[in-house]
Amino acid sequence: MKALPALAALLVTVSAAAEESASSPLPALTIEAAAISVMGVSSGGYMATQLAVAWPERFSGLAVFAAGPWGCAQGALSRAKTQGMETRLGLPDLAELARRYAQYLDNDRVGDPAALAEQRVYLWHGENDDVIDPRLEELLAEQYRDWLADSEA
Numbered sequence: 001m002k003a004l005p006a007l008a009a010l011l012v013t014v015s016a017a018a019e020e021s022a023s024s025p026l027p028a029l030t031i032e033a034a035a036i037s038v039m040g041v042s043s044g045g046y047m048a049t050q051l052a053v054a055w056p057e058r059f060s061g062l063a064v065f066a067a068g069p070w071g072c073a074q075g076a077l078s079r080a081k082t083q084g085m086e087t088r089l090g091l092p093d094l095a096e097l098a099r100r101y102a103q104y105l106d107n108d109r110v111g112d113p114a115a116l117a118e119q120r121v122y123l124w125h126g127e128n129d130d131v132i133d134p135r136l137e138e139l140l141a142e143q144y145r146d147w148l149a150d151s152e153a
Contacts, residue, residue: 037061037120042132046073046084049140053101056115063122066129068136069143071097087133094143101147117151 038059040048045067052062053070072092073080082089104110121144125137 035060037063039063039065040067041065042067046080052119052121053110053116056111056113056119059119061120061122063124064137064140065124066126066132066137067140068092068132069094069097069139071100072136072139074100084136085132087135091133091135092139094139094146097143098146113147113151117148 036059038048038051039062040046042065045064048062048064049067049070052059068084069092072084074097079089083092101110105113110116123137123141125132125134127134
């Protein structure tokens with residue numbers, strides 16, 4: 001029971017500090033794009049890749065844990081599960097995804113390929129993953145290599 005007064009005093013102190021900070025404005029932050037990376041696991045890895053491809057100028061790095069190539073669902077939820085995880089319908093066709101990427105690029109729906117080529121990309125996958133087929137991560141690596149080669153041409 002002696003701990004309760006100490007807890008009450010702590011709450012009053014925290015409450016007073018919150019009121020004080022609420023009245024003062026937050027300082028402006030300057031964040032350089034070169035200092036921001038995006039990362040995710042599984043479906044979050046797919047989302048991180050989407051962000052990195054859509055706005056490569058904003059993200060200097062991408063880290064993906066257990067996910068596959070950009071655009072593999074092609075806008076269809078059913079493909080997200082059957083080709084983006086289990087590969088029941090086979091592996092995604094990188095040539096088809098490259099055509100989709102080119103269309104997105106033509107319509108300004110993805111960022112500058114030169115900025116994409118500047119990103120540091122880290123990919124990890126567990127050998128015994130029984131949810132995401134490890135071959136999908138290999139396709140993502142191949143996709144980035146293709147984009148890098150295209151930007152150098």
